[in-house]
Every structure is written in structure tokens, then in C-alpha cells.
Amino acid sequence: MTIKKPQALVMGILNVTPDSFSDGGQCFHIDDAISGAMRLLDQGADMIDIGGESTRPGAKSVDEVDEINRVVPVIQALSRQTKTPISIDTSKPKVMQQAVEAGASLINDVNALQADGALKMAASLEVDVCLMHRQGLPQTMQKNPTYNNVIEDIQHFFQQRIDACERAGIPLDKIILDPGFGFGKTLAHNLEILRRFNEFKGLGCRLLAGLSRKSMIGAILNNRDVKGRTIGSVAGAIIAVQNGANFVRVHDVLATKDALLTLQAVNGE
Numbered sequence: 001m002t003i004k005k006p007q008a009l010v011m012g013i014l015n016v017t018p019d020s021f022s023d024g025g026q027c028f029h030i031d032d033a034i035s036g037a038m039r040l041l042d043q044g045a046d047m048i049d050i051g052g053e054s055t056r057p058g059a060k061s062v063d064e065v066d067e068i069n070r071v072v073p074v075i076q077a078l079s080r081q082t083k084t085p086i087s088i089d090t091s092k093p094k095v096m097q098q099a100v101e102a103g104a105s106l107i108n109d110v111n112a113l114q115a116d117g118a119l120k121m122a123a124s125l126e127v128d129v130c131l132m133h134r135q136g137l138p139q140t141m142q143k144n145p146t147y148n149n150v151i152e153d154i155q156h157f158f159q160q161r162i163d164a165c166e167r168a169g170i171p172l173d174k175i176i177l178d179p180g181f182g183f184g185k186t187l188a189h190n191l192e193i194l195r196r197f198n199e200f201k202g203l204g205c206r207l208l209a210g211l212s213r214k215s216m217i218g219a220i221l222n223n224r225d226v227k228g229r230t231i232g233s234v235a236g237a238i239i240a241v242q243n244g245a246n247f248v249r250v251h252d253v254l255a256t257k258d259a260l261l262t263l264q265a266v267n268g269e
Helices: 028-043 065-081 093-102 120-125 151-168 188-193 197-203 215-220 230-242 254-266
Strands: 010-016 049-050 084-087 106-109 127-130 175-178 206-209 249-250
Touching: 010 151, 010 254, 028 049, 028 065, 049 065, 049 106, 065 084, 084 093, 093 106, 093 120, 106 120, 120 151, 127 151, 151 175, 151 188, 175 197, 188 197, 188 215, 188 230, 197 206, 206 230, 206 254, 215 230, 230 249, 230 254, 249 254
Parallel strands: 010 049, 010 249, 049 084, 084 106, 106 127, 127 175, 175 206, 206 249
Antiparallel strands: none
């Protein structure tokens, strides 16, 4: 039997930051960042998501110039070494522009292109965009988040952002949706989103799930430390793919790829 490439793509996380919750500081310098990216590629990453500003709960904002100086040299260097797609994890229009000019082909925005000028910039760059749902800001988003109905509220938000994108000239087939596990959600909210993930398919866009090593996994595993969340994260990624995710954003690329290939073999795909 010939094993095909998994239908769900694995997005490897590369944080060029000193303060990300799981791997802050590990790839802060360019040589470390390039080495980290090549490890992800060797493990089978289908794309690399590069971020220069932590969005963990309580994280401080980063100056635009500092963020550009962190990510653009890494994107330029990687673009010369690989044809694997590169995503830029940012909410700032100028960072989007310089990252795409350096070689990025996807804008992954936790703020769903709501910053001043972000929508216009993304449309002008003509690349794919990933719109994430977030309730509140990193400094406050985990302080008692509440919803009338978490699935319906997120669907309503997504429809508003899709409409805004289409008015700006970004077509539906360039939009990816990420419901934002852990971004202004309780554990109960996160589990409900994962359980009903396929309901977001009705919006007509590709879907991304990013729950790798997050606090929801730690809580499920009796408050397990970040370093011990790999198996729980992989299980979450598999559930998300079974429920319709087209992309999974992960730290543990090899383990996730192995699990997805196994799932695909069992399904006879």
C-alpha cells in the first residue's frame, strides 16, 4: 500500500521571541531560528509559521520595528534555502508587507485583520490569510471569558470578517479560519470548540486548529507542565483533523505527522 501525503497540512511553529509560552528564547537569534526551521522541515513540516511577537496570555506588545527586525531576516534566509511555504504570524500591516516581500505567502493574524490598515494591506499583497477569533487582548483575555453560545458567537464573528475581506477584495478561497483555542476561552469553551469543530465548515473556508501545548492540554492532563504535553497535543490535532481541520499548527511536527499518516492509513486514504 502506498502512503500518501496527509490531507491535513502540518504548520511548524517558529517563535522568534524571548517570551513565547512554550519555546521563548530558543530561536530568538537568527542562527538559532534557521536551525530551528530546518529541524521542523526535516521532521516533515508542510509550512513554517514565523512569529516575532508572543500572543500568550499576559504578553506585552512589541514595537513594529523590533518585530520586523526579528522576522524578516529569518524569512529572507529561509526563502533562499527552501520552497516550503512560509507564514508570517503578525497583526501589523507593515510587518505583513515586509514579510511577504521577503518571501512569506500566508498572513496568520490573531487579530483577524482588524488593526488599522491590516485589511487593505492584506488585500494588496494577494496572499492567503488566516483569521483567528480572539476575545479580548493578551493582557486580559483569560479573565473570565463569557459567551452566549461559543460556537454561534465565533461563527458570527467569522462571517463578519469574511464579509469584510470580500469587500476588500480578498476572495473566499484565500481565507483560512482559526477559532483560537485558548484565546479568551475557558477549558469548557475549548473542548466545545474541538468537539464541534466541523460546524465551522459551513462558512466555506479552510480551517486551522492551533492547540499545541496550550493550557487546555495541560488542564486535561492534570495540570501537566508544557514539556509534558506532546501526546495530548497530538491527540488534539488528530481530533481536529477528524472534525474537519485542513491545517494543524504544532510544535511537535514529527509526532503529529506520524499520527496523521497512521490516521490516513486506517481510513484507507
